Amino acid sequence: MSGGGADSRSVAEKLFAIADAFAGRESLGLTEIASRARLPLSTAHRLVREWVAWGGLVRGDDGRYRVGMRLWRLGVRQPTALRLRRIAMPYLEDLLEATGEHVHLAVRDGLGAIYLERLSGPGAVPVISDVGSRLPLHATGVGLVLLAHAPIEVFDEVLASGPRKYLPNTLTEERDLRRRLAEIRSFGISTSVEELTSGAFSVAAPVRDATGEVVAAVSIIAHVERVAEPQFALGVRMAARGISSALGYRPQGE
Amino acid sequence: MSGGGADSRSVAEKLFAIADAFAGRESLGLTEIASRARLPLSTAHRLVREWVAWGGLVRGDDGRYRVGMRLWRLGVRQPTALRLRRIAMPYLEDLLEATGEHVHLAVRDGLGAIYLERLSGPGAVPVISDVGSRLPLHATGVGLVLLAHAPIEVFDEVLASGPRKYLPNTLTEERDLRRRLAEIRSFGISTSVEELTSGAFSVAAPVRDATGEVVAAVSIIAHVERVAEPQFALGVRMAARGISSALGYRPQGE
Numbered sequence: 001m002s003g004g005g006a007d008s009r010s011v012a013e014k015l016f017a018i019a020d021a022f023a024g025r026e027s028l029g030l031t032e033i034a035s036r037a038r039l040p041l042s043t044a045h046r047l048v049r050e051w052v053a054w055g056g057l058v059r060g061d062d063g064r065y066r067v068g069m070r071l072w073r074l075g076v077r078q079p080t081a082l083r084l085r086r087i088a089m090p091y092l093e094d095l096l097e098a099t100g101e102h103v104h105l106a107v108r109d110g111l112g113a114i115y116l117e118r119l120s121g122p123g124a125v126p127v128i129s130d131v132g133s134r135l136p137l138h139a140t141g142v143g144l145v146l147l148a149h150a151p152i153e154v155f156d157e158v159l160a161s162g163p164r165k166y167l168p169n170t171l172t173e174e175r176d177l178r179r180r181l182a183e184i185r186s187f188g189i190s191t192s193v194e195e196l197t198s199g200a201f202s203v204a205a206p207v208r209d210a211t212g213e214v215v216a217a218v219s220i221i222a223h224v225e226r227v228a229e230p231q232f233a234l235g236v237r238m239a240a241r242g243i244s245s246a247l248g249y250r251p252q253g254e
Numbered sequence: 255m256s257g258g259g260a261d262s263r264s265v266a267e268k269l270f271a272i273a274d275a276f277a278g279r280e281s282l283g284l285t286e287i288a289s290r291a292r293l294p295l296s297t298a299h300r301l302v303r304e305w306v307a308w309g310g311l312v313r314g315d316d317g318r319y320r321v322g323m324r325l326w327r328l329g330v331r332q333p334t335a336l337r338l339r340r341i342a343m344p345y346l347e348d349l350l351e352a353t354g355e356h357v358h359l360a361v362r363d364g365l366g367a368i369y370l371e372r373l374s375g376p377g378a379v380p381v382i383s384d385v386g387s388r389l390p391l392h393a394t395g396v397g398l399v400l401l402a403h404a405p406i407e408v409f410d411e412v413l414a415s416g417p418r419k420y421l422p423n424t425l426t427e428e429r430d431l432r433r434r435l436a437e438i439r440s441f442g443i444s445t446s447v448e449e450l451t452s453g454a455f456s457v458a459a460p461v462r463d464a465t466g467e468v469v470a471a472v473s474i475i476a477h478v479e480r481v482a483e484p485q486f487a488l489g490v491r492m493a494a495r496g497i498s499s500a501l502g503y504r505p506q507g508e
Contacts (some may be wrong), residue, residue: 013263019328026333048264066331069363074273075329076386078321079280093347109323134329200288 007039008202014039015047019056019071035223070072080107081116084216087246088207091239092119092218098235099224102127105207106142107215108150109134110160113143123225125200130140138177139170141192142217146182149206149214155181169195189233199224203232205240210248218243261293268293269301273310273325281318334361335370338470341500342461345493352489355383355476359461360396361469362404363388365412367397370470379454379477392417392431393424394430395446396471402438403460403468411437412442414416423449445488453478455488457493464502472497 009017014037021028022035028036034044048065051057055070076082088105095103100121106113114132129135136141137150138158147155155177163172169192171177184190193201206217218240220232263271264465268291269317275282275290282290288298303318309324323479327393327425330336349357354375359368366388391397391404392412401409409431417426423446425431458473472494474486 010304012308015266015269016304016308016310022328022331026331038272047266050270051266054266054270056270067328068363069332069335069368071325072329072332072335073386073388074276074321075326075366077276078279078323078326081323081326082385091355114323114327117445132327132337134327 011047014159015050018047018051019045021060022067027060027062027066029064033065080215081138084207084243085117088117088216088218088239088243091242091246092117095119095218095220095235095239096121098231099220099222101220101226102129103239104129104142104204104217104219104221106138106140106146106217106219107153108143108146111137111154111161113137113140113146113217115142125197125221127197127200127221129221134161135147135196138172139196141190141221144171144180144190144192145184145206145219146214148181148190155212158221166196167194167198169193171195189237191227191233193227194224197221200219200228203236205236206244206251207240207247208244210250212249215247216243265301265407268297270297272305276321281314281316281320283318285343287319295393303337305387309493326490328383328395334469338461339370339371339496340499341469342371342472342493342497345500346371349373349472350375351490351495352485353474353476355379355474355480356383356384357493358396358458358473358475360394360400360471362391362397362400365408366402367391367394367471369396371508379451379453379475380392381454381475383475389450390417392426393420393450395444395458395475397447398425398434398444399458399460399471399473400468402444420450421448421452423447425449443491445487447481448478451475457482457490460488460498460500461494461501462503464504466503469501470497 017037018033021033030045033048034041037044052059055068057065058068059065059137065119068215092105096119102124103119105117106115115129115131115133118131121176137147159174171180190204200221202219202221204217206214207216207218209215213230220236222232271291274286275287284299288295290396296470307312309322311319312322313319332502333473346357346359350373356368356378357373359371360369367432369385369387391401413428417425425434444458454475455472455478459469459473461470461472463469472490476486
């Protein structure tokens with residue numbers, strides 16, 4: 001696209017590029033949208049106007065654009081997110097109450113973990129994840145749990161993608177990752193210490209549906225000083241078990 | 255559009271019509287999408303494929319289409335919904351615990367009230383509202399509160415739209431509505447009995463931001479047999495006050 005060559009994208013692709021410009025941004029000016037979507041200003045202006053006419057974007061009094069209520073209403077009906085959040089919420093709330101740290105619910109989306117929900121205690125450790133965030137599988141507690149139970153091709157793709165070393169403890173080598181994933185499958189939970197965020201550790205466990213498939217993961221991210229406290233592993237395990245049970249999962253032998 | 259005349263809609267409008275087809279529906283087949291979006295099957299097929307390529311729609315193993323994670327991620331970042339939900343959640347949870355019924359948080363969108371959040375006790379009364387629903391202002395507790403504090407033009411538009419009488423108690427006459435809205439402004443809460451749902455009553459109160467403007471409404475919908483219990487009005491009033499305060503609202507004289 002650089003150098004001003006002809007843009008072979010369809011109108012739909014250009015419209016979606018405008019939507020994608022809002023990833024991680026609360027508001028954007030028109031020139032920012034054009035630049036992030038790699039569109040000439042005139043094209044961006046015309047297509048943004050279409051988004052606004054529909055209500056997918058709104059223009060504020062400050063002249064900047066934001067995601068509109070129509071997109072919120074559409075997105076919030078996404079069946080997986082709606083159902084999982086609704087079923088999981090009471091368990092996540094119990095976990096929050098028991099720990100006062102961050103409680104996460106995430107699902108796998110390609111090579112990323114998408115955070116469906118985050119509840120946080122007032123003194124929780126600063127983290128980069130938030131509702132709607134998408135973080136790499138290899139560097140997060142929920143991501144490693146989801147990866148441990150994903151088809152083997154996903155693991156190959158993670159390796160091929162050149163997993164980034166965020167901190168000295170981030171696992172990026174095939175051997176280290178394989179060992180960790182085997183541990184997760186064997187112990188039923190994943191414990192990570194300062195693999196994505198300094199000063200934080202995480203404990204994560206898989207959520208299964210009625211077919212036994214792992215469809216989500218629950219985690220706590222807490223201050224690293226609390227890593228030895230026993231309630232984190234216990235709480236995450238129980239929350240994951242409760243949500244799985246509410247989804248219709250029945251462990252073999254019960 | 256009927257009769258097969260030329261479709262003057264832009265590509266963007268057709269794409270958005272496809273998204274709108276999913277309002278109130280969890281999944282749709284291709285022919286349903288085409289019919290609801292008033293598009294020829296071939297056009298619908300081509301545009302749905304663009305939605306799927308982007309991830310805004312996904313095609314399930316059953317061949318039906320659903321809203322995808324990409325739309326969820328985009329919508330969930332809508333700043334108003336994100337901020338209000340986050341700030342309001344603890345108060346809504348307290349209200350749920352105190353009542354065991356439905357707790358709602360809603361904002362005004364044109365002539366409708368959009369439900370940003372709903373928490374429900376296990377034995378709550380059956381209602382039609384849900385997260386993402388948009389219900390008419392004149393027939394819901396939150397809607398009447400939002401209407402009572404909306405610009406006068408909104409009231410005129412509601413009257414002009416021919417407000418529907420859902421139940422014998424639904425207010426649809428100008429005089430009745432004017433009186434109710436004045437009561438709401440004077441008492442600070444709205445109590446409705448069987449105006450939208452048989453067997454249910456609602457109590458609703460306004461949420462104000464730092465400028466004093468009413469930006470949302472909180473309500474409880476409960477079994478009509480409990481209408482005389484005092485904790486509903488008290489709880490809703492306190493929750494609305496707490497959320498307003500968390501948004502920076504300071505009542506005059508305090």
